[in-house]
Amino acid sequence: MSKEKQFVTEITPQGEDFSRWYIDVIKKSELMDYSPVRGCIVFRPDGFEIWEHMKDELDRRFKETGHRNAYFPMLIPESFFQKEKEHVEGFNPELPWVTEAGGEKLEERLAIRPTSETIIGHMYSKWVQSYRDLPLLINQWANVVRWEKRTLPFLRTTEFLWQEGHTAHETEVEARAETAQMLAIYKDFAENFLAIPVIVGQKTPSEKFAGAVDTYSIEAMMKDGRAVQAGTSHYLGTNFAVAFDIKFLDRENTQQFAHTTSWGVTTRLIGALIMVHGDDRGLALPPKVAPTQVVMIPIGPPKTREQVIGRVDELYAELKKAGVRVKVDDRSEVSPGWKFNEYEMRGVPLRLELGPRDMENGQVVLVSRLTGEKRMVAQVDLTVEVERMLAEIQSGMLERAKQFRADHSHSVETLDEMKALLEEKRGFALAGWCGSEACEKQVKEETGATSRNIPFEPAEHKTTCLVCGDKAQHTVVFARAY
Amino acid sequence: MSKEKQFVTEITPQGEDFSRWYIDVIKKSELMDYSPVRGCIVFRPDGFEIWEHMKDELDRRFKETGHRNAYFPMLIPESFFQKEKEHVEGFNPELPWVTEAGGEKLEERLAIRPTSETIIGHMYSKWVQSYRDLPLLINQWANVVRWEKRTLPFLRTTEFLWQEGHTAHETEVEARAETAQMLAIYKDFAENFLAIPVIVGQKTPSEKFAGAVDTYSIEAMMKDGRAVQAGTSHYLGTNFAVAFDIKFLDRENTQQFAHTTSWGVTTRLIGALIMVHGDDRGLALPPKVAPTQVVMIPIGPPKTREQVIGRVDELYAELKKAGVRVKVDDRSEVSPGWKFNEYEMRGVPLRLELGPRDMENGQVVLVSRLTGEKRMVAQVDLTVEVERMLAEIQSGMLERAKQFRADHSHSVETLDEMKALLEEKRGFALAGWCGSEACEKQVKEETGATSRNIPFEPAEHKTTCLVCGDKAQHTVVFARAY
Numbered sequence: 001m002s003k004e005k006q007f008v009t010e011i012t013p014q015g016e017d018f019s020r021w022y023i024d025v026i027k028k029s030e031l032m033d034y035s036p037v038r039g040c041i042v043f044r045p046d047g048f049e050i051w052e053h054m055k056d057e058l059d060r061r062f063k064e065t066g067h068r069n070a071y072f073p074m075l076i077p078e079s080f081f082q083k084e085k086e087h088v089e090g091f092n093p094e095l096p097w098v099t100e101a102g103g104e105k106l107e108e109r110l111a112i113r114p115t116s117e118t119i120i121g122h123m124y125s126k127w128v129q130s131y132r133d134l135p136l137l138i139n140q141w142a143n144v145v146r147w148e149k150r151t152l153p154f155l156r157t158t159e160f161l162w163q164e165g166h167t168a169h170e171t172e173v174e175a176r177a178e179t180a181q182m183l184a185i186y187k188d189f190a191e192n193f194l195a196i197p198v199i200v201g202q203k204t205p206s207e208k209f210a211g212a213v214d215t216y217s218i219e220a221m222m223k224d225g226r227a228v229q230a231g232t233s234h235y236l237g238t239n240f241a242v243a244f245d246i247k248f249l250d251r252e253n254t255q256q257f258a259h260t261t262s263w264g265v266t267t268r269l270i271g272a273l274i275m276v277h278g279d280d281r282g283l284a285l286p287p288k289v290a291p292t293q294v295v296m297i298p299i300g301p302p303k304t305r306e307q308v309i310g311r312v313d314e315l316y317a318e319l320k321k322a323g324v325r326v327k328v329d330d331r332s333e334v335s336p337g338w339k340f341n342e343y344e345m346r347g348v349p350l351r352l353e354l355g356p357r358d359m360e361n362g363q364v365v366l367v368s369r370l371t372g373e374k375r376m377v378a379q380v381d382l383t384v385e386v387e388r389m390l391a392e393i394q395s396g397m398l399e400r401a402k403q404f405r406a407d408h409s410h411s412v413e414t415l416d417e418m419k420a421l422l423e424e425k426r427g428f429a430l431a432g433w434c435g436s437e438a439c440e441k442q443v444k445e446e447t448g449a450t451s452r453n454i455p456f457e458p459a460e461h462k463t464t465c466l467v468c469g470d471k472a473q474h475t476v477v478f479a480r481a482y
Numbered sequence: 483m484s485k486e487k488q489f490v491t492e493i494t495p496q497g498e499d500f501s502r503w504y505i506d507v508i509k510k511s512e513l514m515d516y517s518p519v520r521g522c523i524v525f526r527p528d529g530f531e532i533w534e535h536m537k538d539e540l541d542r543r544f545k546e547t548g549h550r551n552a553y554f555p556m557l558i559p560e561s562f563f564q565k566e567k568e569h570v571e572g573f574n575p576e577l578p579w580v581t582e583a584g585g586e587k588l589e590e591r592l593a594i595r596p597t598s599e600t601i602i603g604h605m606y607s608k609w610v611q612s613y614r615d616l617p618l619l620i621n622q623w624a625n626v627v628r629w630e631k632r633t634l635p636f637l638r639t640t641e642f643l644w645q646e647g648h649t650a651h652e653t654e655v656e657a658r659a660e661t662a663q664m665l666a667i668y669k670d671f672a673e674n675f676l677a678i679p680v681i682v683g684q685k686t687p688s689e690k691f692a693g694a695v696d697t698y699s700i701e702a703m704m705k706d707g708r709a710v711q712a713g714t715s716h717y718l719g720t721n722f723a724v725a726f727d728i729k730f731l732d733r734e735n736t737q738q739f740a741h742t743t744s745w746g747v748t749t750r751l752i753g754a755l756i757m758v759h760g761d762d763r764g765l766a767l768p769p770k771v772a773p774t775q776v777v778m779i780p781i782g783p784p785k786t787r788e789q790v791i792g793r794v795d796e797l798y799a800e801l802k803k804a805g806v807r808v809k810v811d812d813r814s815e816v817s818p819g820w821k822f823n824e825y826e827m828r829g830v831p832l833r834l835e836l837g838p839r840d841m842e843n844g845q846v847v848l849v850s851r852l853t854g855e856k857r858m859v860a861q862v863d864l865t866v867e868v869e870r871m872l873a874e875i876q877s878g879m880l881e882r883a884k885q886f887r888a889d890h891s892h893s894v895e896t897l898d899e900m901k902a903l904l905e906e907k908r909g910f911a912l913a914g915w916c917g918s919e920a921c922e923k924q925v926k927e928e929t930g931a932t933s934r935n936i937p938f939e940p941a942e943h944k945t946t947c948l949v950c951g952d953k954a955q956h957t958v959v960f961a962r963a964y
Binding site for chain 2: 033035036037040041042043044045047048049051052068069070071072073074075076077080093094095096097098099100101102103109110112119122123126127138142143145147149158159161
């Protein structure tokens with residue numbers, strides 16, 4: 001890796017301009033690059049590897065809970081979108097259309113999938129005939145395209161990568177249990193793998209997925225106080241089963257429509273990860289998802305260099321053998337200090353320094369990206385100490401993000417209070433809501449904040465609607481969102 | 483899993499109609515299903531899992547050799563295809579075009595990628611500036627679309643999945659070494675993971691990749707004697723570097739064009755796997771790639787059923803813990819004999835039977851899908867014995883495929899000899915070739931066979947061209963191909 005520039009100093013501080021900070025960080029750390037295609041980015045190796053670690057972990061959890069992967073065609077005939085009314089209304093404005101292929105105009109336009117309920121529903125109607133074929137538990141890792149008006153790298157791109165689970169069940173109870181199970185997996189994954197605390201709850205009807213009966217989400221707070229919807233799980237009822245004729249003979253030999261679900265997370269999680277943990281020095285990546293967990297930097301004068309590097313290489317082999325994602329930077333053309341800044345900017349959780357004096361003392365220095373703490377540890381204990389410190393950083397990052405969220409979560413009684421709040425401070429606002437779409441709309445129009453979800457476990461239960469003052473049906477989290 | 487029909491007996495014998503056998507097998511074993519989109523298939527879970535095992539193994543090998551994954555946009559502006567003349571001529575007839583999106587007609591049409599040299603070339607020109615940026619070793623796992631006239635499940639589908647490696651190097655020597663390295667990885671993977679013996683060699687100029695200087699391939703023989711190109715590796719010279727301006731300052735501070743390569747394998751390998759190993763009983767999957775490696779079937783009368791199943795479950799846990807992909811079929815509604823047929827049809831390499839007498843004797847019966855051999859083994863040695871037998875089946879399948887290929891490889895002197903051969907027998911023909919396109923074309927027109935490649939290690943060196951009788955420049959493998 002060459003092209004070293006003084007990019008470390010070129011990052012706009014978060015407090016000055018959070019959006020510029022974000023773009024500076026993801027470009028300079030080489031997570032992504034802009035592409036010549038409108039709203040599409042290139043996932044460079046370090047950015048893509050973050051997704052690979054997310055994918056491996058989620059895939060393991062999906063398989064543990066009985067799901068299997070499959071792959072369905074990306075091109076979907078136009079007529080398929082007409083079959084579920086809400087679905088077509090929701091997605092039609094965003095569809096890209098293939099109209100010509102192989103030198104000819106197509107008889108029927110083909111959409112590039114924005115999501116796959118329709119084509120999967122069509123196939124499920126062929127595969128499901130008896131209750132014995134259920135539950136059908138399938139997941140797909142795929143690219144999807146939505147022609148978005150505003151785009152932002154990772155968080156909202158024309159093409160993005162995601163997983164979409166699609167399941168079919170005998171009963172509503174079972175399908176709802178699946179919806180809840182996947183939501184719980186997303187929550188646990190976000191908190192214990194990405195160190196991103198999330199609010200789990202139900203979407204209001206106006207924010208639910210086009211075609212769903214109920215949509216549930218996990219919502220995360222970025223460092224500018226905005227929200228990112230980090231994952232969704234939908235109970236689709238029999239809507240798609242009716243539209244695509246997914247019917248089965250039940251245990252009493254009666255024809256029934258299946259109850260279906262879908263659930264997904266996308267590469268926008270990479271954006272959330274950066275905006276939750278990053279700081280003015282650059283990225284800060286939780287160890288579980290970091291492409292490089294430990295960077296090893298030999299230090300000291302040229303005369304001891306060879307000897308130090310020899311020892312570094314030995315310790316490298318040891319850590320690698322233990323499964324640590326470790327990298328040595330033994331370049332002589334840049335100074336150790338320069339490297340320290342570079343790897344802080346790239347968000348590497350742990351730095352290991354080894355110099356001639358450490359050689360004599362049989363120790364190394366470990367430095368945490370999270371706290372800056374320096375720890376001298378004996379070389380003989382290296383693997384254990386590295387693993388301990390990585391675990392501390394992982395849990396410390398979650399705690400810090402929880403604290404940040406607590407510091408930026410507010411409770412409001414009225415719309416005026418919310419307006420004042422969002423002008424003065426960043427963050428989420430908890431408020432009562434009467435349940436009417438009109439009141440929800442008014443919040444959005446007057447504050448720019450949308451209802452994120454109705455949390456399962458709100459910090460408190462509000463009693464009156466922030467807009468109309470009527471009795472609150474729900475306690476809702478409102479926030480400006482990406 | 484329900485929907486058990488008597489499908490085992492519904493497979494057309496290979497000798498009667500190989501094409502029908504193939505479709506019967508992949509449908510009945512639920513590897514795939516047809517989709518409503520022209521030439522596109524659905525990869526059902528068992529079919530997709532075969533691809534997942536291939537992907538994991540290749541990915542590991544790519545990373546071991548220093549490559550990293552990235553992801554580039556799927557939609558490619560039309561103007562990009564115009565930049566490399568041969569490339570556009572080769573791919574233009576097969577491109578599907580997005581012409582409308584988000585409710586508007588696009589100013590420039592966007593092709594769905596048939597391969598990504600163009601967009602990746604464009605990005606590399608931004609990333610490569612100095613010799614220090616080289617080599618650039620990137621791989622992408624992605625879907626691609628080619629509007630094919632004739633399609634066949636797995637082997638040639640409109641949309642397919644693949645990996646495409648794209649690398650850039652300082653010198654021709656290095657780039658050629660990369661091309662050779664990846665070809666060697668493909669060969670080793672095909673033979674030692676898929677148990678498919680392959681012929682490694684160079685494509686003739688008329689069969690090379692559109693835009694390459696040299697194309698190399700691995701070619702496999704199916705059971706009907708036809709060839710499948712199972713992987714390709716291209717040395718692209720500076721063709722794409724010139725077209726996309728991938729330039730760097732070399733060690734002497736002079737501007738140079740980079741030398742690039744690309745290499746790929748696709749989901750057609752699933753089709754090859756089936757056509758190399760399958761037989762009249764159905765699929766036969768090599769253990770390393772089989773979704774289920776061992777199926778456990780409890781046998782015996784109802785009164786001992788519970789006890790037998792209890793022991794089966796214990797042994798299942800043991801095998802699973804050892805990393806064996808194992809499945810128990812304890813259904814009571816179908817007979818053991820029915821299950822034996824079903825899992826043979828599905829190609830499960832090893833069957834384990836356990837009945838009351840085996841319980842008494844502390845043993846189990848293992849039955850090989852490859853040879854039908856039954857082996858009594860002590861339950862205490864189960865894991866070791868299962869692993870041993872799976873390894874034997876894996877190597878036995880490669881040996882059997884090698885023997886089949888040897889039996890169906892022929893040497894011919896003249897075009898008439900080749901015609902007679904291909905009418906009477908299945909298989910590959912080794913022949914001399916003068917190097918002229920005219921002679922190569924005549925072979926194709928008169929026999930339907932194409933040059934597969936110029937093998938690095940031909941069984942013999944031919945001295946005269948089979949068509950014109952002139953001195954042979956190369957010894958070529960000809961075959962009808964999928």
